[in-house]
Structures are given as C-alpha cells and as structure tokens.
Amino acid sequence: MDPIRNPYAPGAGQRPPELAGRDEQLDAFDIVLERVARGRPERSLLLVGLRGVGKTVLLNALRSAAVRAGWGTGKVEARPDQSLRRPLVGALHQAVRELGQSGGGQDQVLGVLKAFGQAGAASGARGRGRDRWHPGIAAPAAVGRADSGDIEIDLVELLSDLGGYAADTGRGIAVFIDEMQDVGVDDVSALCAAIHEIGQAGLPLIVVGAGLPHLPTVLSAAKSYSERLFRYARIDRLDAAAMEVALVAPAAEEGATWEREALAAMYAVTGGYPYFVQAYGKAVWDRAPRSPITAEDVAVAAPEAEAELAVGFFGSRFERATPAERDYLRAMADVAAGVLTGPADGATGAADESVATADVARALGKRPQSLSPARDALLKKGLIYSTQRGRIAFTVPHFGTYLRDHT
Ligand SMILES: Nc1ncnc2c1ncn2[C@@H]1O[C@H](COP(=O)(O)OP(=O)(O)OP(=O)(O)O)[C@@H](O)[C@H]1O
Ligand SMILES: [Mg+2]
Structure with missing residues (x-):
C-alpha cells in the first residue's frame, strides 16, 4: 500500500499514531495533577520498563496533560557521567516561562535558578565555565540561595522556591526526567531530598521520571527512604487488545483494515512490544498489495522488519559491547x-x-x-x-x- 500514507512510526521517542493501552496511567496522572494542585499529598511518579516499551512517549504524553492543566513543565534527558545541574536549569526555566505571570515574583525565582546554574560552574570548572554558560535568564543571579555548590542543599532550596512560586500562581510545576537510571548518585540523592522536602511542605511541584527496570534500585541505593517518595508504574508490552488498537486505529484513518488472522500473526511476531509493533506494522503496510491486510502479508514482510531491527534496534546496541x-x-x-x-x-x-x-x-x-x-x-x-x-x-x-x- 502507499508508503507515503504509512501511519506507523518506529523510532526512539517517536510519537505513535495511536497511544494504545496507556489509559490507566493517563487517567491516574490527571488525578495526581489535581491532588497536587490542591496541596494533597502525592508521591512522584516513575515509569519503569524495558527498552522500546514506550516510556518516553508516555512521559511526553503526561507532559502534555500537565500543560493542558495549565502547569509549567520542563524535561531533561539524563546522560551517564553528566551533572544534572545545567540541564535542570534549562528545564525549570521552561517551566517558569510556561507558568507565565511576569513580574517581581518571577524575576526573583529566575534569579535563584540562575544562581543555581552558576554555582555548578564555580565548583566544577573553577569558574571558567561561568563565562561560557548562557542560560538566557535576564534576571540578576540571586545571592545566598541555591548557590552553595553542594547539589543537595542547592536543589532543596531551588525546588522549594519554585514550588512556592507555582503555589502563588495557583498552578503547579512538573519536571520530567527521562533515562533517569543514568542520573549520578549525588544528583539522585539531592533529587530525593528535594522531593521529600517539597512533599512535606505540600508544594505543587512533582518529578516524573522514566527509566530502565533497575531504577528503583538506583534510587534506594542513594536514599533509603526513596521507596516512599515514588510510585512506580511498570510500563510493559501491550496485551493483544491494545496491540490491535495500536495497529487498527491508524489504519482506519487511512481507510485500511487488518484481517483477524493478520493481527494474530502480528502479536505472535511482536510479542506486543510497542517498538516491534511499529516496526512490523510499517514493513507490513509497505508490502501489503491492498486492504485488508492479511496474515500472508505479515509473513512476507516479517523478514524485512526483522532485518531492519537487527541493524537498528539490536545491532546498534550489540556494537557498543567489547x-x-x-x-x-x-x-x-x-x-x-x-x-x-x-x-x-x-x-x-x-x-x-x-x-x-x-x-x-x-x-x-x-x-x-x-x-x-x-x-x-x-x-x-x-x-x-x-x-x-x-x-x-x-x-x-x-x-x-x-x-x-x-x-
Ligand atoms: N502505547 C503505545 N502504542 C503504540 N505504539 C507505541 C506505544 N508506546 C510506544 N510506542 C512506539 O514504540 C516505540 C518506542 O517508544 P519509546 O521510544 O517511547 O520507548 P522507550 O521505552 O522510551 O524506549 P527506550 O528505553 O529505548 O528509550 C516508538 O516507535 C513508539 O511510537
Ligand atoms: Mg526512551
């Protein structure tokens, strides 16, 4: 069928044409937003799961939900051996800007944010990085707040101030952290301490993280009380019904259908793993001569999809190993x-x-x-x-x- 109209979207972080099987998480998050906005106790949320199950796209969908609720949001993708300080400044700057309401309160909180970023340069690169860092924050850096150079002290002060500012606006701030298992141990510790603090103060600021299945272990190694701070949502492969929605709904948009046997064959080859559903879906669509898509179309296209995954999804990772x-x-x-x-x-x-x-x-x-x-x-x-x-x-x-x- 026409490859130009192929709706499927294999790729890291690629928004799927239909976000199937995640209603439970989306609904639960709306409740979290509402509770936090009302100063009710809520734990921060962590999405954990294997590669390619859809953590990043779900994280992005949750961010959209927060934006729709009028919250300020920002996102960070953690990298191994990289400090969280500077990326966090960018994300939180975005969140403050989204909350809008320029004026004295905003300048003050942006000044603290700037000081927080500069403190990293002063301790890390002996002040040299200070000149090269352009946070794009016009407000003058605050003095004596979030600028000690100790990430735990600074982050507690920073997030408390931001939470207070968000409360003043009558809304909230949500910070999204992808690949959270790669956050360094000091930064994880500081994050836990800050989340603990803002939770106790009932401030409307939450952290939503996504990471590999061992993320809970990483967190509890840093702070023993971390288990009480976070609610873990295991993101898994789609069940057969959800996989069908993921395939059928986008096809229907293009006026095409899948035969029942074709869907059963798709579940057999993909195991319901979202990345594979998109990859096989794309290959099958291109190979199918016409709608409805049949089990034979799946059989014909499967080797092609497999070959592509062998290079892009598996091979690229295998090559990173000695x-x-x-x-x-x-x-x-x-x-x-x-x-x-x-x-x-x-x-x-x-x-x-x-x-x-x-x-x-x-x-x-x-x-x-x-x-x-x-x-x-x-x-x-x-x-x-x-x-x-x-x-x-x-x-x-x-x-x-x-x-x-x-x-
Ligand atoms: N609920 C879903 N329904 C249909 N397709 C989905 C769903 N979730 C994710 N996908 C698709 O699966 C693929 C992988 O998604 P994503 O990159 O979010 O996974 P991930 O868990 O973040 O993977 P990684 O651990 O490698 O970062 C993308 O092509 C995306 O479009
Ligand atoms: Mg991801």
Missing part, C-alpha cells in the same frame, strides 16, 4: 534459552527472562569473579540489569533471540 562483553551477552542468551537452567523461576514472573550470573559463568567455563568487569560494564551501558541478587536480564526485549540468530 569482545569480552559480547561473549558474556551470548552466554546469557544461551542460558536464557534453557541450555543450562531448569524451568523458569517463579519468583521473577513469567515475562522476566532473567538468568543466574553463576550459570552464565558456568556456560563460559570461568570463575564468576573474573567476569565481574564485563558484567559491570554491561550494567553501566544499560544493556543488562540486575533483577535480584545474583540474577540478570537483558534490558532489550528479544535480545537473546537476536543474539542466538544473528551473532
């Missing part, structure tokens, strides 16, 4: 396929293909300790995560199958 790390990944895939282990571990849940690190070592014929460097590097690169003590899993769905078939 030879030793690749051996480790392949051994994980073999163990997950049941080469060495017995039946699936009931405690970890059906969808969790976790394996014991001891089994991986056995598969490689090495001592577990000698494999720690490879394992730690893979954890840091976000390719694997620890599900519980002594067990690990791929962060990328279907990665084991890819490794067994293509490497």
Whole structure:
C-alpha cells in the first residue's frame, strides 16, 4: 500500500499514531495533577520498563496533560557521567516561562535558578565555565540561595522556591526526567531530598521520571527512604487488545483494515512490544498489495522488519559491547534459552527472562569473579540489569533471540 500514507512510526521517542493501552496511567496522572494542585499529598511518579516499551512517549504524553492543566513543565534527558545541574536549569526555566505571570515574583525565582546554574560552574570548572554558560535568564543571579555548590542543599532550596512560586500562581510545576537510571548518585540523592522536602511542605511541584527496570534500585541505593517518595508504574508490552488498537486505529484513518488472522500473526511476531509493533506494522503496510491486510502479508514482510531491527534496534546496541562483553551477552542468551537452567523461576514472573550470573559463568567455563568487569560494564551501558541478587536480564526485549540468530 502507499508508503507515503504509512501511519506507523518506529523510532526512539517517536510519537505513535495511536497511544494504545496507556489509559490507566493517563487517567491516574490527571488525578495526581489535581491532588497536587490542591496541596494533597502525592508521591512522584516513575515509569519503569524495558527498552522500546514506550516510556518516553508516555512521559511526553503526561507532559502534555500537565500543560493542558495549565502547569509549567520542563524535561531533561539524563546522560551517564553528566551533572544534572545545567540541564535542570534549562528545564525549570521552561517551566517558569510556561507558568507565565511576569513580574517581581518571577524575576526573583529566575534569579535563584540562575544562581543555581552558576554555582555548578564555580565548583566544577573553577569558574571558567561561568563565562561560557548562557542560560538566557535576564534576571540578576540571586545571592545566598541555591548557590552553595553542594547539589543537595542547592536543589532543596531551588525546588522549594519554585514550588512556592507555582503555589502563588495557583498552578503547579512538573519536571520530567527521562533515562533517569543514568542520573549520578549525588544528583539522585539531592533529587530525593528535594522531593521529600517539597512533599512535606505540600508544594505543587512533582518529578516524573522514566527509566530502565533497575531504577528503583538506583534510587534506594542513594536514599533509603526513596521507596516512599515514588510510585512506580511498570510500563510493559501491550496485551493483544491494545496491540490491535495500536495497529487498527491508524489504519482506519487511512481507510485500511487488518484481517483477524493478520493481527494474530502480528502479536505472535511482536510479542506486543510497542517498538516491534511499529516496526512490523510499517514493513507490513509497505508490502501489503491492498486492504485488508492479511496474515500472508505479515509473513512476507516479517523478514524485512526483522532485518531492519537487527541493524537498528539490536545491532546498534550489540556494537557498543567489547569482545569480552559480547561473549558474556551470548552466554546469557544461551542460558536464557534453557541450555543450562531448569524451568523458569517463579519468583521473577513469567515475562522476566532473567538468568543466574553463576550459570552464565558456568556456560563460559570461568570463575564468576573474573567476569565481574564485563558484567559491570554491561550494567553501566544499560544493556543488562540486575533483577535480584545474583540474577540478570537483558534490558532489550528479544535480545537473546537476536543474539542466538544473528551473532
Ligand atoms: N502505547 C503505545 N502504542 C503504540 N505504539 C507505541 C506505544 N508506546 C510506544 N510506542 C512506539 O514504540 C516505540 C518506542 O517508544 P519509546 O521510544 O517511547 O520507548 P522507550 O521505552 O522510551 O524506549 P527506550 O528505553 O529505548 O528509550 C516508538 O516507535 C513508539 O511510537
Ligand atoms: Mg526512551
């Protein structure tokens, strides 16, 4: 069918033509916004899930909901080994601007924001960065507030002031942090302390984060009380009904339909993982000669979709691993396929293909300790995560199958 009218959208952070199966999270968030605006206690929200399940697009949808509610919003994408201070200034500046209401109160809070950003330069790059940093904030930097250089003190003061300002406007501020598992330990600690503080003061400011499944572990390692601050929403693959909506609704917009058998075939190949739903959907649409789309169309297009995923979704990640790390990944895939282990571990849940690190070592014929460097590097690169003590899993769905078939 006409590729120009192909509605499907595979790609990191690509807004899907239909955001299927997330009504529960969207509805819950509207309630959170309303409660926080009324000064009711609410925990900050974290979306956790594997690669490609739709955390980023859901985070963006929640941000839109906050904007619709009249809130000020800003977004940060965390990067490993990068301080959160400067990116946060940009995000919070945006939030203050969205709240509007120029005047004395706004200048004051922007001055604190500027001071917060400059304090990072002073401590980090011995003042040299100060000249090169252009926050675009005209207000003069405040003195003696959020500028100590200690991220925890500064962030508590900054978010308290911003929360107070938002309360004065009668609305709220929502800060969105993507890839939150990559936030450094000091910054995570500071964030938790600040969220704790504004929560106790009942100020209308919330943090909404998204990250890989081990994000809760990262947070509780930084602050033991973090579990009480956040509500975790597990973002998972779509069930069959939601996947059907994701495929059928965009096709209907273009006057096309899917046969029932075609949808069943799509669920079989994609497992309901949103990234795969979009990737296969796109390939099938281009290959199908006409509507309705049939199971045969899916069968014909599947190798093409798979080949594209092998390069773009899987291959790009595999290439980031060193030879030793690749051996480790392949051994994980073999163990997950049941080469060495017995039946699936009931405690970890059906969808969790976790394996014991001891089994991986056995598969490689090495001592577990000698494999720690490879394992730690893979954890840091976000390719694997620890599900519980002594067990690990791929962060990328279907990665084991890819490794067994293509490497
Ligand atoms: N609810 C949904 N319905 C249909 N398609 C979706 C849905 N959520 C996400 N997608 C699609 O899935 C793909 C991946 O989405 P997204 O980049 O948000 O995932 P992610 O969880 O942030 O992945 P990563 O961990 O790699 O950042 C995109 O192509 C997006 O359009
Ligand atoms: Mg993402």
